[in-house]
Amino acid sequence: MSVASKRILKRRKGSRSLSDYKDDVYLCARCGYCRDMIRARDKTAQVCPIRENTGGFESYTARGRNIIARGILEGKVVPSSLSTEFIDSLYACTLCGSCQEHCLALDERSWSRFPDNKFSDHKIDILGINEAMRSAIVEKGVPPGTIRQVLRNLSLHGNAEGLPRSQRDAYAEQFGFPVKRAKDERCKTLLYPGSVASYSERSQRTIRAIAVILRGAETDFCILGSEEEDSGADALRLGETGLFEELAQRNIQLLKKYGIKQIICLSPHDFDTFQNDYPVFLGEQWTELKIKVQHYAETLLNLLRNNKIHPERRFSKMVTYQDPCYLGRINGLYNAPREILRRVTDLAEMKLTRHNSFCCGGGGGGLWHDPLDKPRLETERAKQACATGAEIVAVACPTCAKMLETGLSSIPQCKMQVMDIAEILLETMSFINEPASL
């Protein structure tokens, strides 16, 4: 295992106890770069979207949280005395990783790469510290009401919104062709829409687009259908480690049972969790399955590069692209979605892009939690997208799709629409309206 991947896994070590993050907390030199950095050389314009859109106290920022974490470790701050105001702010953080990305506490061995460091080069695991604090809050049973409900839903229904399991694969009816189910036919490649996309009317178009393209490229794939389990990504990010482990175990059993060897994830959050959390929480139990995890942007790009699919016309509208935090910043996949888009259309970048990208507001629980100060990141980001003059904001994440649609709906003067990269790609290919004849 490379040094870099060791570091990223450190955050994912199978624990969420604050004491396991002691080294990280004490490595923080309190320079404040995780909350304020306007850096001309790489167009960094703001670091923490939450600080900029709330009361913006230190406690909203990584530095402030580290100081509180240190207080807890030294017994100067008693966790049970933490107010609902603070707990609310802890869950207001979208875990977008921008603070960690801009923290200069870099692994010395990565200095030769400076300034092109990877997310995993950043030594202070700021996201891990937040998640460990959330775990303590969950243990005490005092997370915000919305978060409690999400955790309950995940536990009872396997999805955050508590929707019936029977509707989990309703999207497949839109495909226009029969799709393989793992329980009926053997297959090695699993298309994993995940909880957010499966139940989102909007993202059903995305799932279909991916399915149509995969089929057009003669890829043998299947779905788990209503058997599909939540990956556990949200449970973990919200601080419910036990629930995550339970969900992960259920997934392992299913994947093992059906002999799955590759997972194509729709959600960068699921991708991230299968890729980075499962190996550390489940150890050999996971690694021995030798499952390859991919985000569909990589899958589609491979199909394009290998001439398995052939765009036949340009997509006629100007597009801008939203980097999902868990695809771009945290897993370094900036180029694959862009390459797909550039092959078929013109791309206008937003001002805050790639490692400086601005979170859509949906991560870390933001999709459900409505914090006291109501930071409307989705509107803020939608405005930034509109400012490019593009007609379409392309996404590669069902959470971004939902959030940006909400954001755009509050800016009536902007006529921009949200489309997934797979939908855009599909529009450039002729089997678009003829799935049945494939």
Add this chain to the structure above:
Amino acid sequence: MKPTELTSKLQGIVGQKFVSDDFAVRWSYSMDSNIFDSINPTPPAIVVRPANIEELQKILFLASKTTTPVYVRGGGTDAGGSRGERILESILIDTTRMNKIIEVDEASQTVTVEAGITWGKLNKEVEERGWRLGFKGPYSGYSSTVGGSISVQSNGYGSARYGVCAEDLMNLKVLLPDGQILQTGSAVNPAARRFYRYCIGPDLAGIFVGSGGCFGVIAEVTLRMYPKSVKAAFGAYGFKDYESCQACYYRWLKTREADHIAWFAEDGLEVNAPELSEDGYISLLTFAVEDQTPELVDARRRLLEDIAKEEGGEALDSEKYAKGDWVYRFELLPRWAAKIGQWQWNCHMIPAGDALDDLKDILSLLKAFKSEIAKYGVKHSTVSIAHKNAGHVSTSLYYDQSNPEVVSFVKELSDKYAERAITKNGGCNYWIGKMWYPYTIMRNPVYRETLTRIKKAIDPSNIMNPGGLALPTDLG
């Protein structure tokens, strides 16, 4: 007035969202970036984040009416320990929402900003308008604020040519403790631009430079600007004996032609460029120059290069050893710190010609503590950054702040260091704070008495950072 009443009154001024007396919020403001706060974190009673000078004024009216102590905080990167004695009862004013450019005045070649603006933002905005700053900010410039830096008289990038931040200071707009607005310099005349510092009468801005938030809140700052540079050049030279290095350093400073000069002593090389130590070098000298025409840059570069050669410096890879410090300014120290942990510095000024004596003495002090340094896993790196006719000498002590024994050793070493630098070597602190008071302000009765009188005159109720500047908490 009870804190809850104060909180609601403050909410009436800045809005509910920007005031908090919640314990966790207050605790998140309990430490700045220094060892004193690590050992003794002090949360304020209430935190407030005003958006503009009008709100700031109302906050001070309220504080003065209720004689509530006030602590002003910009970026919170204070490294000297400038917090006074009554933080726990204080309203902490976080200035970072007051971060706008007020005016770029081409006629007077000045820029006026709200004091909570960071150096990172200010540099960017000024350069986008075709100008540049002389002093560009301390090494913490992405998060430290212009107001905070003036209050601790920071030095840093550009100091070799332009001096500390206050040397390009033209005018200040200050909120006095009773809420009145004091304007200094040319702007005292309402008909005048904010273009000149030394006019009207005595230079009142000077009272607030290095005042550590004890005399008032700096709200607006006017700084001089220079034409944008079009080119930069760099040089790096290795030395195998200290005397030649000192000679080169002295002459480089004397030219005033380098924008930035850094001298890394042997321990600095061991930590930051061990390959140079292995090659037998005991010092590395680097320079950066920038200017408005390539010809000026080249002429200045050649002058510095010639001096280095004459003094026996061996030219090293300037891309590797000099350029990064300038191009990635504000990004160096946090990276160094991450090697080991928290830092402790004792940055002090020494005349250009005395830098070597001070540096050698400091190195001998560190050698005397060699076994403890090794025992506690402390790493150190001694560097001198030029400041016109003086050199700032500073040893970064990198230490594990999670171990109280290590922290107390570093504190002890740091105290010995400060005492030696000031009382034996004739150094002078530029930061303010607990690190230095025992050897400076507290040892000079007349200076201290004068300071106390000024404090009494400006702040009779002693609400601004009481106990700061080592002044008595009871002014009598």
